[in-house]
Amino acid sequence: MQPEQSPRHLVAVFDTPVAAALIRFGLDLGFRTTLLEPDPTVLQGPPGPHGDAVVADLQAAEITEHTDIVLTDHHRPELGRILKDSLTTGARWIGIMGNPHHEGPHLAALRKLGVPDDEIARIHRPIGLNIGSRTPAEIAVSTLAGLIADRNNRPGGFIF
Template identity: 75%
Template sequence: MEFEQSPRHLVAVFESPVAEALLRLGIEVGFRCTLVEPDPVRLQGLPRPHGDAFVGDLSTAEVTEYTDIVLTDHHRPEIGGTLKEALATKARWIGIMGNPKREGPHVGALRELGVPDEEIARVHRPIGLNIGSRTPAEIALATLAGLVADRNDRPGGFAF
């Protein structure tokens, strides 16, 4: 019997504790996982699991209509350009971490790059189910549960 790779693909952008948990748990729930980290200095130190693949640029992450992209840091200066690039792909779902009570810095960054409001609205924030997540693992769990519910057209949803 030949192993068939899952078409479900999770791309975690930016190395972070949340990205590490997303990739580790994502593999367990059937996602092919990729970490995108444009700054190789952030990967120095002890070896850590990074999913199935690591790339330095979103354009090399093999994004298809089965791909969910999650930016795991909303303070990075690259968020505007990265999200603009993500919005130009066939990605099924795009989201960025952040507090739903405040406008995210990605909105201004995308507007500065000339991205229209209807495209900006495609970026989901918050990224997980409303379970009161605080730790990186809880945020990853809530995010993956929301992605699975959304992918399966179930009411798990992202309502807050």
């Protein structure tokens, strides 16, 4: 039985194993979920548990002030454009996966697009609680736990 959905909306960007786990667990946690994959040629296999919608762009994702956007790959060529566009949507929270001990490639991509540093600072990285996650499911659990903590104004361990 699915829990009653709240206005919470999770947009997982890029069809990756982490995105699949985010959507699977997000549905159980009451999020309306959307997979945003700008390149339909990389959708992994036949349609599966992709949540409530699969879209190709942010406009189709129907972003609101209740939306959390999570980019699940930091090596895709669309990275800068999607993050820049995300910053204009009114999304509640925007984050990107990546090792907190290395500068993320999103910084250079956004600066190249002329995004000011104060806007770039709105993007969360790392995106999950510091639980030592390694697998896609563990990364999804740590990310969703962090989002829930943030929504509930609780310290979630985003500090590394």
